[in-house]
Amino acid sequence: LKLILDIPEDFPRYAMVDPLRVYQILSNLLSNAVKFTEKGEVEIAVNCAIEKDKDFCQIGFKVRDTGPGIRKDEQEKIFKEFSQLNGSESIKHGGTGLGLVIASSLAKLMNSRIELESSLGKGSVFSFSIPAKVEHVQDDKPFELRQIKRALLVYENQESANKLKQMLAGWRVKSDILNQSSAVIKHIKNHPPYDVILIDNEMSVLSGLETIKELREVLPFSLASRPIILMIEPEKANHIAIEAHRLNIRYTITKPIAAPELLEFLKMLEDKSSDALIEAASSHFMDKYSAPKLGFKPKILIAEDNEISLNLLKEIFARQLPSADIFTAEDGKQALQSFKKHDPDIILMDVQMPVMDGISATKEIRKLSEVPIIAVSVDSFEEEKEMCFAAGMNGFIAKPVRSRELIDEILKHLMNLQEEHEIEADSDEIFAHNELLNTLDDDKDALIELIKLSEKSIEKKITELRQAISAGEEDNALALLHSFKGSASNMRYKGLAEHIRRFEHDYSLLEKDQLELRLKQIEEEWEKALQLALQVKQG
Missing domain, CATH: 1.20.120 (Four Helix Bundle (Hemerythrin (Met), subunit A))
Known part of the structure; x- marks a missing residue:
C-alpha cells in the first residue's frame, strides 16, 4: 500500500483554521481509507481556491483510495451512526462505524460537508473544503536550483510520478518520466545527460537496486556516474539501505517524499562548494578541498533526527575524514547514551530534536565531560547561538552545512588532541x-x-x-x-x-x-x- 501526499508548490504558507478539527477529520478519513484498502494507494491532497479578497481562500482536502468502493444505495448510510456496509469487507474489518459520522459532524461545525465519490472495484474519494484566512509571504519567490535542471523519474506508479514531477517543476527542474525500469538504459543513451536520476525501488520487472546495478555495469562511466537517488518504502528502509550501501548507492530517500526534505537534499547535492557532492554530474570525483590528515582515528558522534541531513554529514566525513569512527543518535537522549558508551572525541549536536533537544543534551553531557560539542542548527540568529554557547557548546554551524566550514571547525578542536593521540598511538x-x-x-x-x-x-x-x-x-x-x-x-x-x-x-x-x-x-x-x-x- 502506497501513501501519496499532494501539496501544490504555491499553497499559502499560513492559514487560519481550527487545527484540531481538521486533524480529527483527516485522521478519520485516512484511517477509514487505509482500513479498507489492501493494495494500491491512499492519497491525501490539498488545494487552495483564492477568493476575490486575496486574503481568503477555500482550502480543499481530498482523501482518495483504491479500495473496494461503495455502492450508490449505501453511500448515504455510511454517515449515519453505527451504520456499516453490507458484505464481506465490513465484516472482515469490523469497527463501530463511527469514524465517518464523527468526521461528518466536525465538518458541519466548520460550515462544510464531506462529499463522496465512489465506484465499485475502483475506490472512493472523500473531500471537504473550509474557508480560511491565508497569508502569502511576499518575499517568497519559487526557489530555483542552480545546476540541477533536468531529472529522470523512473516510477511505475504514474500518479506518484506526476506528483514528483510537479514538485520538481516548482524548483524549475524539467522532468522526464519512465514507467519501465527495463527501458532505463536505452532511454539514457538516447537522451542528453540528466543532472539527477530518481528511481523507485518498487518496480515489477527490475527493482530500483537492480536497475542501478545494471546502469553501472552497462553504461559508460560519464553517464552511469550521474547522481542517483533511490526511493524506498519505509518498512523496507533498513534492509534496502544495507543493500544500497553494498552496491555503492550513496543516496536513498524514504517515501512518501516530502518537498522540504527533497529540496534540501537536491540543494546539498548540487552545491559543489560543499564536498557533499560525491557523485557529481561530471566524470571527475576529486574534491577541490582536501582536509589535512590526522595522526589518529577520531571518534565522532552525530546527533541528528533528520535522515537526509544525517546522511549528508556522514558523506562529508567519509570523504574528508575517512578514518573517523562515526556514531549516530536520533535525539538528545540517544546522544547522551551514545556519549557514555563510545566516549567520542567530538560531538555534532543538532539543536532541535525530539525527546530531548540538543541544548538539554549538552547540559547533561557537561556534567560529565568537556568533550567539544558543535551546534548544528537551521536557525543562525544571535539568540540561538548565545543559547548554544551558554549551554556549554564550543562551536556553531548553520544549515545547510558547508563541507569546508564543517571540517575546519571539527579540525580546530581535534588538532588539540593530535599530540596526545600521537603519544598514545598504539602500534x-x-x-x-x-x-x-x-x-x-x-x-x-x-x-x-x-x-x-x-x-x-x-x-x-x-x-x-x-x-x-x-x-x-x-x-x-x-x-x-x-x-x-x-x-x-x-x-x-x-x-x-x-x-x-x-x-x-x-x-x-x-x-x-x-x-x-x-x-x-x-x-x-x-x-x-x-x-x-x-x-x-x-x-
Whole structure:
C-alpha cells in the first residue's frame, strides 16, 4: 500500500483554521481509507481556491483510495451512526462505524460537508473544503536550483510520478518520466545527460537496486556516474539501505517524499562548494578541498533526527575524514547514551530534536565531560547561538552545512588532541602481532614464518594490482583487492586491511589518477606494517 501526499508548490504558507478539527477529520478519513484498502494507494491532497479578497481562500482536502468502493444505495448510510456496509469487507474489518459520522459532524461545525465519490472495484474519494484566512509571504519567490535542471523519474506508479514531477517543476527542474525500469538504459543513451536520476525501488520487472546495478555495469562511466537517488518504502528502509550501501548507492530517500526534505537534499547535492557532492554530474570525483590528515582515528558522534541531513554529514566525513569512527543518535537522549558508551572525541549536536533537544543534551553531557560539542542548527540568529554557547557548546554551524566550514571547525578542536593521540598511538593499529600470536597459541616460530610468507605474498599482490590498474582491468583489480584484504586481515595488518577495504568499496567510482593515489596510500601503509613486522621477526 502506497501513501501519496499532494501539496501544490504555491499553497499559502499560513492559514487560519481550527487545527484540531481538521486533524480529527483527516485522521478519520485516512484511517477509514487505509482500513479498507489492501493494495494500491491512499492519497491525501490539498488545494487552495483564492477568493476575490486575496486574503481568503477555500482550502480543499481530498482523501482518495483504491479500495473496494461503495455502492450508490449505501453511500448515504455510511454517515449515519453505527451504520456499516453490507458484505464481506465490513465484516472482515469490523469497527463501530463511527469514524465517518464523527468526521461528518466536525465538518458541519466548520460550515462544510464531506462529499463522496465512489465506484465499485475502483475506490472512493472523500473531500471537504473550509474557508480560511491565508497569508502569502511576499518575499517568497519559487526557489530555483542552480545546476540541477533536468531529472529522470523512473516510477511505475504514474500518479506518484506526476506528483514528483510537479514538485520538481516548482524548483524549475524539467522532468522526464519512465514507467519501465527495463527501458532505463536505452532511454539514457538516447537522451542528453540528466543532472539527477530518481528511481523507485518498487518496480515489477527490475527493482530500483537492480536497475542501478545494471546502469553501472552497462553504461559508460560519464553517464552511469550521474547522481542517483533511490526511493524506498519505509518498512523496507533498513534492509534496502544495507543493500544500497553494498552496491555503492550513496543516496536513498524514504517515501512518501516530502518537498522540504527533497529540496534540501537536491540543494546539498548540487552545491559543489560543499564536498557533499560525491557523485557529481561530471566524470571527475576529486574534491577541490582536501582536509589535512590526522595522526589518529577520531571518534565522532552525530546527533541528528533528520535522515537526509544525517546522511549528508556522514558523506562529508567519509570523504574528508575517512578514518573517523562515526556514531549516530536520533535525539538528545540517544546522544547522551551514545556519549557514555563510545566516549567520542567530538560531538555534532543538532539543536532541535525530539525527546530531548540538543541544548538539554549538552547540559547533561557537561556534567560529565568537556568533550567539544558543535551546534548544528537551521536557525543562525544571535539568540540561538548565545543559547548554544551558554549551554556549554564550543562551536556553531548553520544549515545547510558547508563541507569546508564543517571540517575546519571539527579540525580546530581535534588538532588539540593530535599530540596526545600521537603519544598514545598504539602500534597494534598497524600490526596486531600479539593478537596473531595468540591465535597461533604463542608459537613464535610460526609467527616468524607467516611474516616471511606475507612479505613475498603482499609485494606480489601490490605488483599485480598496479598492473591491473594500469591495464584498466577493473574485474581483475577487484578480485585482487578482495584477496589482498583477506590476507591483510588474517595477518592482523589492521591499517592496511582498512585501506584495502575502502579502496575495494570505492573502486568503481574513481578515476585512474585516483586509483593510483589509493594504491600509493596502500603501499605507504604496507611499509609501516612491514617495518613493525621486521622488528617482531628480529626479536
